[in-house]
Amino acid sequence: MKLIFMGTPDFAVPSLEALVDAGHEIAAVYTQPPRPAGRGRQVRRSPVHDAALARGFEIRTPSRLRRETAEHEAFAALGADAAIVAAYGLILPPAMLDAPRLGCLNVHASLLPRWRGASPIQSALLANDARTGVSIMQMEEGLDTGPVLAEAAVDIAPDETASTLHDRLALLGASLLVETLERPLTPTPQPENGVTYAERLTRESGRIDWTRPADEIDRQIRGLTPWPGAFTTLDGETLKIGAALPAETTVGVPGEIVDDRLTVRCGVGALRLTRLQRPGRTMMEAEAFLRGQSLPAGTRLGD
Known part of the structure; x- marks a missing residue:
């Protein structure tokens, strides 16, 4: 097929490469x-931009689409059979949704209708879902409301992080996309029951409330790694938490370190912090962190 590809982050790169390897023509990216x-605020291209440059594709980088009639016309003039959208980051107006012969297809990292919206991978972990997956969806004007063309599920491991799940789903989505394009498109409307929405994450989403149960905080740490990252404060300074393990203790109050192994009391249960990061430093294992920062029992974390 002659395709337009629309994507931005790392998640989208395997889908672009899979389409090329399968022999599809990419009219534009x-x-x-x-x-x-980054810390230096240097201007950077997106991962998809770099991948498209390496392949020599035509690259278009509009900052908005809704009322840009010239963009709509240029998009339609490509004469594509379909547009493939994977975490692009801009809402497509009707003029673009309807332009390709087969419309626009979206690679979405959840089993729709669960976790429509901006952060499906993180939301599945935060909610303690047992499984998730990828849906190939026919796009329409609503937020991830279109009929589903194909889906594939995976189990979520007990120690899964957003980073590991992201990588698994990116590869799964790429292979499912190619398989979907090899057969007639048969859309199935999403069921009305089971609809949930994944909220857009902000930095504040990562702030740890130590009065919550340990298992919830553990899911927050794993679900928000690497971005926006779970964090607490120590003497007014931000302290990122990269990983933790369940622990037991009967002493202390929420947010208090109760031993020399960085065991922190939670509202229910406790967590032993195993990876931490101070501002301006790299994430490091607890043992290395403690060589440069003393956190004795009785230290309080959080506001």
Whole structure:
């Protein structure tokens, strides 16, 4: 097929590469424009931008689409059979949704209708879902409301993080996408029951409330790794928590370190912190962290 590809982050790159390897023609690649990122705020291209450059594709980086009539016309003029959308980051207006012969297909990282929206991978972990997956969806104007063309499920491991689940689903989505395009498209409307929405994450989503149960905080740490990252405070300084293990204790109050192994009392139960990061430093194992920072029993974390 002649396809337009629209994506921005790492999640979308395997889908683009799988389409090329399967022999599809990529008429153009749409991605978010380069933006400042990182500590130095240097302007960086998106992962999809870099992948498209390496393949020599035409790259388009509009910053908005809703009322840009010229963009709509240029998109339609490509004469694509379909547009493939994977975590693109901009809402497509009706003029673009209807332009390709077969419409626009979305690679979405959940089993729709569960976790429509911006953060399906993290939401599945935060909610303690036993499984999740990938859906290939026919796009329409509503937020992830279109009929599903195909889906594939995976079990969520007990120690799963958003990072490991992201990588698994990115590869699963790529293979499912290619399989879907090899057969006639048969859309199935999403059921009305079971609809949930994944909220857009902010930095504050990662702030740990130590009065919550340990298992909830553990899911927060795993579900928000690597971004936005779970964090607490120590003497007013931000302290990122990269990993923790369940622990037991009968002493202390929520947020208090109760031993020399960084065991922190929670509202119910406790967690032993195993990876931490101070501002301006790299994430490190607890043993290495303690060589440069003393956190004795009785230290209080949090506000």
